[in-house]
Amino acid sequence: MITAENIHKSxxxxxxxKGINAEFKPGTTSLIIGGSGSGKTTLLKCMVGLHEPTExxxxxxxxxxxxxxxEERIAIRKEIxxxxxxxxxxxxxxxxxxxxxxxxxxxxxxxxxxxxxxxFVLERVNLAGKNKLYPSExxxxxxxxxxxxRAIAMNPKYLFCDEPNSGLDPKTSILIDELIKEITExxxxxxxIVTHDMNSVMGIGEYILFLHQGQKWWEGSKEEIxxxxxxxxxxxxxxxxxxxxxxxx
Amino acid sequence: xxxxxxGKYILLLKSVFxxxxxxSIYKREIFKEMVDIGLGSLGIISIISIFIGAVTTVxxxxxxxxxxxxxxxxxxxxxxSTILELSPTICSLxxxxxxxxxxxxxxxxxxxxxxxxxxxxxGINAPGYLILPxxxxxxxxxxxxxxxxxxxxxxxGYFAGVASGAVTAAEYIQGxxxxxxxxxxxxxxxxxxxxxxxxxxxxxxxxxxxxxxxxEVGQSSTKAVVISCISILVADYxxxxxxx
Numbered sequence: 438m439i440t441a442e443n444i445h446k447s448x449x450x451x452x453x454x455k456g457i458n459a460e461f462k463p464g465t466t467s468l469i470i471g472g473s474g475s476g477k478t479t480l481l482k483c484m485v486g487l488h489e490p491t492e493x494x495x496x497x498x499x500x501x502x503x504x505x506x507x508e509e510r511i512a513i514r515k516e517i518x519x520x521x522x523x524x525x526x527x528x529x530x531x532x533x534x535x536x537x538x539x540x541x542x543x544x545x546x547x548x549x550x551x552x553x554x555x556x557f558v559l560e561r562v563n564l565a566g567k568n569k570l571y572p573s574e575x576x577x578x579x580x581x582x583x584x585x586x587r588a589i590a591m592n593p594k595y596l597f598c599d600e601p602n603s604g605l606d607p608k609t610s611i612l613i614d615e616l617i618k619e620i621t622e623x624x625x626x627x628x629x630i631v632t633h634d635m636n637s638v639m640g641i642g643e644y645i646l647f648l649h650q651g652q653k654w655w656e657g658s659k660e661e662i663x664x665x666x667x668x669x670x671x672x673x674x675x676x677x678x679x680x681x682x683x684x685x686x
Numbered sequence: 687x688x689x690x691x692x693g694k695y696i697l698l699l700k701s702v703f704x705x706x707x708x709x710s711i712y713k714r715e716i717f718k719e720m721v722d723i724g725l726g727s728l729g730i731i732s733i734i735s736i737f738i739g740a741v742t743t744v745x746x747x748x749x750x751x752x753x754x755x756x757x758x759x760x761x762x763x764x765x766x767s768t769i770l771e772l773s774p775t776i777c778s779l780x781x782x783x784x785x786x787x788x789x790x791x792x793x794x795x796x797x798x799x800x801x802x803x804x805x806x807x808x809g810i811n812a813p814g815y816l817i818l819p820x821x822x823x824x825x826x827x828x829x830x831x832x833x834x835x836x837x838x839x840x841x842x843g844y845f846a847g848v849a850s851g852a853v854t855a856a857e858y859i860q861g862x863x864x865x866x867x868x869x870x871x872x873x874x875x876x877x878x879x880x881x882x883x884x885x886x887x888x889x890x891x892x893x894x895x896x897x898x899x900x901x902e903v904g905q906s907s908t909k910a911v912v913i914s915c916i917s918i919l920v921a922d923y924x925x926x927x928x929x930x
Contacts (some may be wrong), residue, residue, distance in 0.1 A: 473760035487803055507704075525800035542707050596873045597807075 438462055439484065439595060439627050444493035445477050453479045455651040456493070456652035463594075464625045466618050466641045468632055471648035472673060477631040478522075478599055479649065484629070485517060486510055497595065515543060518588030518626075520617075522596040524580040526572040532559070532604055536587045543591065560584040562616060578609035582616070588602070589620055596621065598630040602637055610634060614641045635677060638662065647673070695891050703823065704886075708873055712819060723785055724830060731777055733833050738772050739764060740846030744906040745771060747852030755900065760853045761861020764843040769870045770930075775922050778881035781828060782914035786889035789820055790910035793893025794903040796814040802894070807930050815889040821883065828882035836874065850918030873929050881918050888914045897899030 439461040446454040454476045461467045469477045481586065482488040485494050486502060497501045497513055526535050533555050533589045541576060548647065559565050562582040572580060581601055588596060598617060602610035618641040621628040642659040649669045662674060671678070705710045722833040746763045793816055796802050840862065847853040853861075889910035896906040 485807055487806065511811075513807040514807060517807055517809075519804070521800040521804060523800050523802040527801055527804075528795075528799075541711060542808065542810060591808075649811040 438497055439479070439629065440496040441484060442494045442496070444480060444483055445489045446476070446488060446490045446493070446533065448485055453651050454483065454490070457651075457653050458646070459628050459646050459653065459656070461627050461644070463627045464622060465514055465628070465643045465645040466621050467627075467629045467646065468638055468642045469629065469646045469648060470632060470638060470642075470673070471654075472633065475648040476651040477633075477648055481599055481629065481631045484637040485519060486514070491538065491600060505575055518583045518591065518593035518596045520581065520588050520601050521595070522600040524572070524584040526580060526583055530549060531568065531569075532564070532570050532572075532575070532583050532586075535583060536590050539587070539591050555586075557589050558561055559583075561589070561620070562586045562601070577604050578606075578613065581613050582610075585613070585616060585620070589624070593626060594623065595646075596626045596628040598628070598632075600632055600634075601630060602634045607636060610636055611640060617641065633673075635674060638674075649673075689717055690762070691891075693888070694895070697889055698813055698817075698894060699887060701811060702817045702890075704743040704811050704814050706814055706818070707779050707810060715815070716817035716822050720817045720827050723786075723820075723823050726828035727781055727784055727827075727831060728834070730780060731835050731902070734776065734780055735773065735835040735838035736842035738776060738835075739768060739842030739844075740840065742767055743847040743858075744841035744850055744852060744877045746849070747847065756857070757853045758857040758861035758864065760847060761843075762820065762864055764847075764858075765840060765862050765866070766870060768839040768843070769874050771922075772838055773868040774832050774877040774881065775918065776824075777832055777835045778828065778878070778885065778918050781881075782885050782889075782918060783911050785824065786885050786910045787907045788912045789886060790891035790896075791903055791907040793817075793890055794896035794906045797894060798903060799895045800900055813890075813894065817887070817894070820890060821903070824882040824886035825879055828885070829878040832874060832878040836871075873925065874923045876929065877925055880921050884917045884921060885914050888917060 441459045442458055444454050445452070457480055463659040469480060471477050479488060483490045490503060493503070497516070500513065502510065502513060527538065536555045536558060537551050537552065540546065540554060544551070556565065559567065562585050562587065564579060564582050569578070572583070575583065588635065590608060596617070601613050601617065605613065615673050617628060617630065620626065632638070639659055642662070645657055645662060646653060647655040647670050655665060655667045655670045662670070665671065706873070742764045743760055746760045750760065793802075796816070802812045802816070805815060844855070844858050847858050848855050892906040892910035892913070896902050
């Protein structure tokens with residue numbers, strides 16, 4: 438379980454996060470949603486330590502991440518997998534090398550075992566046989582799937598996804614969402630996804646945290662999201678014509 | 687502002703020298719960088735060095751019009767100016783342009799495409815993994831390039847002097863071997879090592895703290911070259927003052 442307690446984050450005079458409290462449970466797909474500039478990605482980066490919170494604490498299964506030293510953080514990070522908005526694959530490495538990279542760095546397994554693991558995760562994301570391709574030879578959806586494969590290669594306990602659907606067509610987006618949800622349930626991972634895609638919210642949102650102007654504005658499930666009286670949330674949820682039409686129907 | 691960046695640079699260097707996660711992977715990276723920096727720069731360094739030596743010889747001959755000064759002095763002047771200044775400094779300035787911009791843009795691109803964040807999330811010390819191999823490769827290969835540059839400059843000077851009739855082969859070789867102070871080579875090597883450190887670390891710093899997109903990567907690359915060149919010239923003066 439990941440607990441964020443009273444997270445504040447400022448960049449100079451710009452206060453981006455204003456006291457966020459949240460709990461993310463294992464085996465659950467949690468979504469952080471909100472408009473552009475609401476602080477979603479900043480919250481995610483505070484939780485993984487890419488940004489230092491100005492105030493507040495982040496705990497991984499009751500281990501206070503915020504006060505840890507460099508070595509302790511490194512140990513926690515080996516339990517974290519992250520899918521980046523841009524996929525963040527290493528350009529100079531093939532798909533296989535990208536996925537094998539954390540295995541090479543942190544395990545003493547023989548190459549054969551590492552290769553088996555690479556092939557297993559590639560099969561898991563439906564990219565079997567694409568080992569020797571370079572990131573430049575992949576489509577956006579394939580890059581995201583390789584990103585997921587790399588993120589789960591080390592059997593993480595916590596999975597973070599920053600806008601996994603950005604730049605993808607609706608069909609591929611659903612495939613990526615379903616894949617993340619399956620992996621979360623299969624390996625009992627604590628998964629946190631930052632998104633503004635309502636398809637994802639309605640598809641896989643078991644726990645949803647809505648941020649508005651750096652504050653937690655609402656939390657609940659996908660079943661509750663369409664029946665809330667929260668004006669800002671409704672403005673966000675029904676901003677698309679599609680959602681508006683569906684609601685009218 | 688200068689102190690802010692200097693402090694940040696020192697902190698980055700501290701992270702660079704943390705214990706590597708896996709020595710074998712770092713070793714492989716160092717060899718890769720040695721090929722990139724060493725072999726990749728050999729062509730341009732060779733061409734520049736031959737012409738530097740040639741021009742130094744011809745211009746020294748042009749300025750020595752007095753019959754009282756033996757012509758062999760042309761060889762001595764070419765030798766000393768090449769070893770002490772031209773080869774280490776000019777080569778390093780050229781390498782600051784070639785290697786420095788490449789390092790800054792490579793690391794800067796990794797920063798803006800979140801590849802550095804990905805390394806950090808994996809639990810890898812990103813400054814160590816990205817900068818240490820470049821630094822060690824630079825410190826090993828740039829002095830070697832400078833040695834090659836010294837040899838080629840002196841050879842270029844020989845051919846230019848003889849071909850132009852400014853000096854005979856015997857006079858030039860006599861000049862080269864007369865009053866040679868081996869310590870000048872030590873000074874050249876000290877310069878090469880320090881300049882290599884400056885080029886690799888300053889460029890890495892500029893790339894590592896790139897913020898933005900493609901435009902900022904370009905700006906970091908330019909800044910890396912400019913700051914490296916200025917730092918090399920300042921360090922050149924300090925080394926000359928301290929060692930000579």
